[in-house]
Amino acid sequence: MPTIVKEIFTPFTHGGKVHKPLVLVFILINTLVLANALLHNPYQGYDAADHINFIKAFALKRAIPTCADTDMCYFPPLPYLLPAIALATGRITL
Numbered sequence: 001m002p003t004i005v006k007e008i009f010t011p012f013t014h015g016g017k018v019h020k021p022l023v024l025v026f027i028l029i030n031t032l033v034l035a036n037a038l039l040h041n042p043y044q045g046y047d048a049a050d051h052i053n054f055i056k057a058f059a060l061k062r063a064i065p066t067c068a069d070t071d072m073c074y075f076p077p078l079p080y081l082l083p084a085i086a087l088a089t090g091r092i093t094l
Contacts, residue, residue, distance in 0.1 A: 047072070051080075052094050058084035 012023050042048060054072040057065035058080050067073035086092045 055080050055083045055087060056094060059087040062088070 009018070012018055012026070014022075042052070045051075050071045053070040054065055054075065057069040058077065061069070064077045065073060083092070087094060
């Protein structure tokens, strides 16, 4: 088995065997997260506009937004990176 595959599956093994309940819990939790991401309206919520503005500022300036750009300046920028790249390349519109 290639090394990268071993590294990915190592957390799900115990005593050399796959720990099936752990794999099941992992799949269930990530299915719930995926369903939430796909079904949730990103414009809904009390601070949704601020998050959208953070993504727009990140995409347009190609730099981490400051407090002058958005009220979400205290958030770590990593979760906004993928949507900002998609916005900057024209894959999505906001």
